[in-house]
Amino acid sequence: MRDVTRSPAPHRRSFLKYGGALGAAAAVSSSLSACSSGPESTNDTGGGKGDEGGTLTAVIGYGNDGSWDPTQTASAFSMAANNHIYEGLLDTDPISREPYAALATEVPADLTGISWKFELRAGARFHDGRPVTADDVVFVFDRILDPDTQTLAKGFFAPWLRTVRKIDARNVELILKFPFPEGISRLTLAKIMPKHVFSKAGAWDEAIKGKAVGSGPYRQTAHHPKSNTTFEAFDDYNGPRKAAFRRMNWLTIVDAAPRVAKISGASAGAQLADNIPYANIGQLKRSGLTVQGGAGMNNLFLMFNTRHKPFDDVRVRQALHYAIDTDKMVEVALKGHGRASTSFLNEANPAYRPAKTVYSYDPDKARRLLKEAGAEGLRIDVLAVNVSWIVDCLPTIKASWDAIGVKTTLSPQETTAVFTKMDQKRDYQVVAAASNPNQFGLDADLIMHYNYGPRNLWMGYARWAGDPVARKLFRDMDQATREPDPDRKRTMIQDYIDVVAEQAVLYPVVHNELMTAWDPKRLTGVRAQPYPGVNLLQAKWA
Numbered sequence: 107m108r109d110v111t112r113s114p115a116p117h118r119r120s121f122l123k124y125g126g127a128l129g130a131a132a133a134v135s136s137s138l139s140a141c142s143s144g145p146e147s148t149n150d151t152g153g154g155k156g157d158e159g160g161t162l163t164a165v166i167g168y169g170n171d172g173s174w175d176p177t178q179t180a181s182a183f184s185m186a187a188n189n190h191i192y193e194g195l196l197d198t199d200p201i202s203r204e205p206y207a208a209l210a211t212e213v214p215a216d217l218t219g220i221s222w223k224f225e226l227r228a229g230a231r232f233h234d235g236r237p238v239t240a241d242d243v244v245f246v247f248d249r250i251l252d253p254d255t256q257t258l259a260k261g262f263f264a265p266w267l268r269t270v271r272k273i274d275a276r277n278v279e280l281i282l283k284f285p286f287p288e289g290i291s292r293l294t295l296a297k298i299m300p301k302h303v304f305s306k307a308g309a310w311d312e313a314i315k316g317k318a319v320g321s322g323p324y325r326q327t328a329h330h331p332k333s334n335t336t337f338e339a340f341d342d343y344n345g346p347r348k349a350a351f352r353r354m355n356w357l358t359i360v361d362a363a364p365r366v367a368k369i370s371g372a373s374a375g376a377q378l379a380d381n382i383p384y385a386n387i388g389q390l391k392r393s394g395l396t397v398q399g400g401a402g403m404n405n406l407f408l409m410f411n412t413r414h415k416p417f418d419d420v421r422v423r424q425a426l427h428y429a430i431d432t433d434k435m436v437e438v439a440l441k442g443h444g445r446a447s448t449s450f451l452n453e454a455n456p457a458y459r460p461a462k463t464v465y466s467y468d469p470d471k472a473r474r475l476l477k478e479a480g481a482e483g484l485r486i487d488v489l490a491v492n493v494s495w496i497v498d499c500l501p502t503i504k505a506s507w508d509a510i511g512v513k514t515t516l517s518p519q520e521t522t523a524v525f526t527k528m529d530q531k532r533d534y535q536v537v538a539a540a541s542n543p544n545q546f547g548l549d550a551d552l553i554m555h556y557n558y559g560p561r562n563l564w565m566g567y568a569r570w571a572g573d574p575v576a577r578k579l580f581r582d583m584d585q586a587t588r589e590p591d592p593d594r595k596r597t598m599i600q601d602y603i604d605v606v607a608e609q610a611v612l613y614p615v616v617h618n619e620l621m622t623a624w625d626p627k628r629l630t631g632v633r634a635q636p637y638p639g640v641n642l643l644q645a646k647w648a
Contacts, residue, residue: 167381186639192297192320402636444618
């Protein structure tokens with residue numbers, strides 16, 4: 107079932123721009139800095155007494171001008187906001203990632219079959235007052251599964267979900283290609299959107315630009331790109347996680363100093379901020395704020411252009427990883443809030459095991475590998491995003507590579523500039539950037555397919571998908587997806603991650619911790635996420 111009024115598949119450039127080519131990490135670069143706190147008319151911080159009429163003001167360290175289309179976005183700001191505006195059939199707890207009934211009335215008890223049936227919550231309404239129906243559910247999944255429409259969500263569902271059909275006005279059935287219990291947690295990534303709104307001509311473009319109409323506890327009331335987005339409690343919401351704040355004002359302040367200033371001091375203009383710089387943790391704690399971190403898959407990765415010699419040689423890629431003094435990077439740049447990568451997955455992931463190839467600091471081995479590859483005297487220009495913590499890490503990369511005879515130049519640029527160059531298939535050598543697939547979940551199968559696959563955006567940038575090793579890797583990944591035994595599946599995933607580690611085409615250097623700060627005298631129930639953004643569905647006035 108396809109809706110003929112839907113907009114055509116976006117060009118890859120627009121998918122990059124609005125789909126978040128940085129993955130879930132720095133959804134936009136610090137070039138999209140918004141040092142202002144937004145229009146005066148939407149910058150009310152409320153009475154601050156915990157009264158029902160008060161406005162919660164939060165500072166988000168990422169841009170709000172990425173795509174707001176839930177089927178398309180990886181923008182940290184937009185994904186966090188959409189979790190308050192929209193609902194999936196099921197949603198997941200932001201920390202445990204356990205699924206809970208959202209628009210659906212319950213989580214299916216039996217996940218071993220190829221049919222999951224859901225009843226929609228009675229009385230559920232969209233923010234324009236119209237009821238949520240099975241037609242809306244089918245509409246969204248049809249878009250996601252449409253082979254002619256390129257969406258980020260397609261990669262999360264198309265491998266295992268065959269179709270979604272309407273049973274009656276309040277009941278739907280998901281028909282799977284094979285049993286896939288892990289898919290139940292992915293349903294939160296399919297936010298249910300009103301067909302009567304988004305089936306209109308041009309509506310998907312409006313969704314990209316910021317139009318948001320959902321059924322969640324908060325409705326969007328204003329959106330000012332590069333400045334702020336405001337929300338109000340939706341009075342007709344009858345779901346499980348009700349709004350605790352009458353109004354919210356989320357400021358986008360990408361630059362670190364004004365972001366910290368906004369939450370600091372007796373006259374602080376905000377009660378909560380994410381993406382706290384490590385250097386400011388002590389200062390904020392001494393001022394009475396709570397500062398907590400979440401360790402997950404946030405990482406600095408290197409991606410090599412395998413069509414640009416000598417980076418087609420695995421020994422060169424390995425050498426450059428062995429050469430990096432990751433202990434120094436963690437100590438100096440990350441102030442101890444990180445760990446050298448020992449697998450593509452971070453160590454807290456349920457599917458983690460150390461990869462067979464671990465890039466411990468070994469400059470002698472790096473020199474030897476370069477000599478064996480005939481790549482001595484190498485000169486590298488590192489194309490990097492200018493996200494603040496990535497920029498802090500770059501000097502360690504340069505010093506480490508210079509020390510083994512690789513003359514290194516650092517070229518940090520705006521995120522959009524970096525990935526537009528690759529989208530235009532311009533030549534490059536190495537990219538250093540940030541990613542955090544935990545924004546989509548903890549499922550290792552999802553994480554790896556987000557980064558690796560024959561039609562994957564990242565593999566297109568790395569120019570590696572046609573390599574014989576890559577083709578076998580992709581077959582092994584698909585077999586693991588279909589494996590019904592969970593222990594065997596985990597082992598298969600770990601085995602192919604060994605290949606990913608050995609090949610080092612796109613691979614993390616360090617995993618780091620993300621910090622969130624808030625005023626405990628004003629707020630309670632806040633939990634620091636290990637991925638960008640905030641979730642305030644269980645927070646309230648203190």
